[in-house]
Amino acid sequence: MELFNIFIKSAFIDNMVLAYFLGMCSYLAVSKTVNTAFGLGLAVIFVLGITMPINWVINEYLLGENGLFQTDLTFLRFILFIAVIASMVQLVEMIIEKVSPALYNSLGIFLPLITVNCAILGGSLFMVSREYNFGESVAFGLGGGFGWFLAIIAIAAIREKIKYSNVPPALRGLGMAFILTGLMGIAFMALMGIDPAVYTGTK
């Protein structure tokens, strides 16, 4: 139940895109059509769900004071985290290419993009600063990825429709996407302050 709370909280209340502005670059660049947004969203859920527990293990058993080297190596955190993410993305790319070439072709360009998606590294850093344990970090990774997925699908659908509206020329495209994201952020704010633990009876 605790894990379910974290999942709900990271997906809706602390949404990566709409509350923390993480993963904004690919969110704005790849949200022109729903199809591509869907593929990228799935890939982000997957990568976030994998890298989060791996980074947790590294942070706890390699870099921590009670880890393998018995010394505080946390200053190496950035380099190791980003190396894990880069290699995981590479690995995911290779696996998808072998298992399902069709999916690989539809995702193709967007997979390497995930390496520099701030939501992935940001998720790992949030995990460290919030001191999650292993199970919580898995739930947080999946929940954060799911929230990102929902946000990019929503903006892509809106942008597909708004093409037919009479927007001032200078505001078309990027400017409108910014303002829409702001409005969506305010809408998501309605969920702020809700504590899932109260409703599931764990508190």
Place this chain on the structure above:
Amino acid sequence: MAETLVQDVEKKGTFEFGKKERKLLTDPLNENNPITVQVLGICSALAVTTLVFPSVVMAIAVVFVCAFANLFTSLLRNAIPKQVRMIVQLVIIASLVTIVELVLKAFNYEVYKQLSVFIGLIITNCIVMGRLEAFAMANKPWQSFLDGVGNGLGYGAILIGVALIREIFGKGTLFAGSPIQMNLIGANNVSTQYWINTAAESGIGTFFSWYSNNNLMVLPAAAMFIIGIMIWWQRSKYPQLVDVS
């Protein structure tokens, strides 16, 4: 490999600063701005812009990382194999960001706490990565260095601009947290109240005592609106920037 490195340094010759170099510095400030035109580096930027002082720190950090990552990548550009270039670039960036983090932690712990994970997120800031890919991998070190400084400044300009609007209207202060903190407007916080009272006693008047802080400006969404409006303004001034799609 080492020979090409030395040759590069020799070919570079003097650090000339002509028209082309000046363009590298000033272009990103407006017509090729990393945020409003290239759409890079929005990720780590927006959440820190509620106050001006952390934004200034963030801007300095990005200028530093961007400039030196460009410089080192450009020096190594002939030695990096194409297949692993992403990881090499990320390692360069991550080391520089670690330096920034440790320096900030040592000198200003308050701001370090405030920026929290966002310093680390400079690693995945698309500006740094994007400039390495687009410029440093194909240009000489000195030009790459200038390009890095220019793009860092272009990013910083937007960041500080947004922060100015958000802090003045959202909190009624300016440079809060820094040695030159000022309370400008608003009757909500105690120190401002004191300032207004003393101003009234000394006869300056209470021009802004009616103002209560605009909480919308503190929300992250406000940053999106402000940047959206900046883009609107910039594109109506420079119609060639409008994208047709």
